[in-house]
Amino acid sequence: MFKIHEIREIIKLIDQSSIKEFELEIEGSKVTIKKSGGVVEEKVQTIVAQAPAAPVAAAPAPAAQAAPVQPAAQPAANTQVPEENLHQILSPMVGTFYSAPEPGASAFVQVGDKVTPNKVVCIVEAMKLFNEIEAEVTGEIVKVLVQDGQLVEYGQPLFLVKPE
Structure with missing residues (x-):
């Protein structure tokens, strides 16, 4: 219950x-x-x-499918790498994005950091459960697409990674 x-x-x-x-x-x-x-x-x-219904720019997908991707308000860094060559690390759930393990601690990853498939890159909190999100690929973080404490949706890109 x-x-x-x-x-x-x-x-x-x-x-x-x-x-x-x-x-x-x-x-x-x-x-x-x-x-x-x-x-x-x-x-x-x-x-x-x-x-109450919130204004929506596009018709959303059902909960079992990815919601429409919305661009982040302020990306963490600018890069000249074409985005079609980059891997997106996506949010696996609706929740709150945290870049560090606790307030005041340094971020799991920053632009320029090298990552491996099992490297934790952030936490998404949903219903008081803190879910560690892993990089899924080997490469370099080239862009952080969301801000610490921001609400993220299922399927929303969190990071762009230049695969090795």
Whole structure:
């Protein structure tokens, strides 16, 4: 059974994203969230909450597919490398991006750092769970696409890596 604070956290994350519909089922309990109005409905073992719709530039994909990619407001560095030759490290979930293991600590990686497939490059926090994100490739970080503390969406690019 879901706890109310977990449901509130999910609603908050969905409301801040461009996702219009989200569904999660764990151990026989199911939460479905749809953006459209302000009415909250509850059903036996199924909770349906409707959050106010946020303006969306493009029609979002269902939760099982990647959401539309939105460019970061301020990239960390400029580079002359063509982006089609770069590997994107994508967020595997909706959550909050953290570049360091704790406040005040140095970032996992910075522009110019060499990475390997198992190197942790950041943390994405979702529902109080801190998920380490690994580089997936060997190469050099050429661009950080999000800022520390920024909300990220499923499938959103976090880093650009020049593969070796």
